[in-house]
Amino acid sequence: MTLPLSDIKVLDFCQVFAGPMATMLLADQGADVIKVETPEGDTSRNFVPIPNTPGFSRGYLAFNHNKRNMVLDLTKPQSRDVLHRLVQWADVAACNLRVSVPERLGIAYEQLAPVNPRLIYASITAYGEKGPDATLPGYDLVVQAKSGITASRRLPDGTPVGSNIFYADMAGAMLTAYGVMLALKERERTGQGQKVEVNLLHTYLALQTVQMVRTPNYNPPQQGRRPSALVSPYKAIDGHWLHVHAATERQWRNLCRALGLSHLLEDPEFSTQQKRADHAEALHELLTSLIASKPAREWEAILKANNAPCSVVQEPDDVWSDPQVLANDMVTQFEQPGVGQVSAVNLPVRLSSTPQDGWLRMPAALMGQHTVQVLSELGYSEEEIARMRAQGVLGG
Structure with missing residues (x-):
């Protein structure tokens, strides 16, 4: 079976939710995604880990299936050659690290574009790459407060009520995948890659497109007023x-x-x-x-x-047994080694003329599970791989 993105190759330098979900959306439609983890691993691996299954959490399992995995210590100079071969191999690279970190690791767009001018580089930040907050650490619920979302829901006494749903992480991931598709289409015309920028703050503003409209006679609602009874x-x-x-x-x-x-x-x-x-x-x-x-x-x-x-x-x-959910195949199950059967959300986008039954090709990988496989495909010999492992450049 050939999925729509089966000829697209992606490097995933992302952690936690927004970036990994964006690359997952590409992987689920056939893209060959290589997740490049640091020796410490994606921090989401340890978010409420699954009992007796080190390195796996619900958050990690949600967004990291259909990806190959390698461990590369980008802080070591010896990793440069591997990094550049990966970039030359890739159509797309995605990164959602804090502003300034990619440059320190050698994976900023300005550093990778000369290596592969056709590269599409997706950057997801918290607040955007400019301005006074650009370099601050950003988390969805913090950005939610800054964006006006938290204040939009209040108790009768005026206390703001936030949400534990990471809306901007999820919607930002979808916008990133959309932006990557636009850039790939544009590359067909120009032959050149480019940078795709998405940030969580702007995503939250976009999610409030109606609420953000202001007119000359606009009167904001009273804080704490009961929402419509209807x-x-x-x-x-x-x-x-x-x-x-x-x-x-x-x-x-x-x-x-x-x-x-x-x-x-x-x-x-x-x-x-x-x-x-x-x-x-x-x-x-x-x-x-x-x-x-x-x-x-x-x-x-x-x-x-x-x-x-x-x-x-x-x-x-309750949703897992909802007749409407089941009738439309909105959920699925897969076997995760070491965990057992995992229930998860099925593909949210269906194509009428493209078979997608085999979209879930592999479960979430162990750290470094495919390091040797990937390096061999890039042309490294067993001796070179062993030397890099001895130097602490590789993991897995």
């Missing part, structure tokens, strides 16, 4: 929660009919969106009391039958 979760009698969504006039009518509240459609206090917003507290109290009278799944069935958008608030483990 786009909100409510607790049912069985302790589960039901999220309702009635943002339009039609949805409002359908919700009222589903809940047996048709009389509200004639009530002038709720006749417009603005009036419903003005009386959000009263609506919230009414819906809280009503939805607490039945189980969440029962309400969900009633609302769906009336074309009123809603969903039971599912726990992550």
Whole structure:
């Protein structure tokens, strides 16, 4: 089976989530990705490691399948020749290390482009490569606070409520893969490589494209004000929660009919969106009391039958058995040596005329599992490999 990117070769100098996910997206569509780890390894290997399985965590397993792995100590001068041969081999290199670190390791775009002018170099940073914060360490949840995301969700007392979902890491990875594809397409026309830049701060702004629009008469919402009573979760009698969504006039009518509240459609206090917003507290109290009278799944069935958008608030483990998820093959399983069967998210993009059943070609690799294989492909002899290993340049 030939996947769309089977002729593309990628060097992965990334750690943790954003960079590894970006290269995984390329690997899952057939790209030959070589993950180059330091002797210390990708720090995500030790994020809540899987018991009795050193070097593997859920975070590492999530984004590092379909990649070959080699260990190369880029701090040693003897690594330069190997690095340059890898760069000459590659179509794409990706790096998400802190600004200034790539140059110190010899893997900055300006250092690699002369070695291979056709190289597409994807750089993912926290705040961008310029400005007062450029060299600061960056983590998704910290950037989330800087970007306005954290402040956008508040408790009634005004306390900002962040999220433990790494939105910018995930979306930034997708933007990076998109940027790489654009640069590869442009290379077909020009014959030249280029640098693709993505940063988490800009990604968070892009995720708030609607919220970031400002007009002359814009009035920011009051901090701590309860969100719309009609786009909100409510607790049912069985302790589960039901999220309702009635943002339009039609949805409002359908919700009222589903809940047996048709009389509200004639009530002038709720006749417009603005009036419903003005009386959000009263609506919230009414819906809280009503939805607490039945189980969440029962309400969900009633609302769906009336074309009123809603969903039971599912726990992550509930999703694995969700009929809609299963019907569309959104999850998959694979065997990870030393771990056992791993359940994971299936390919999120499907192509109707390209078979993708064999997209998961290999599980996440051990550190340095393919070091010798890769070096042999680059033309190094057994003696040269042994010498570099003795010098501490290699691992695995």
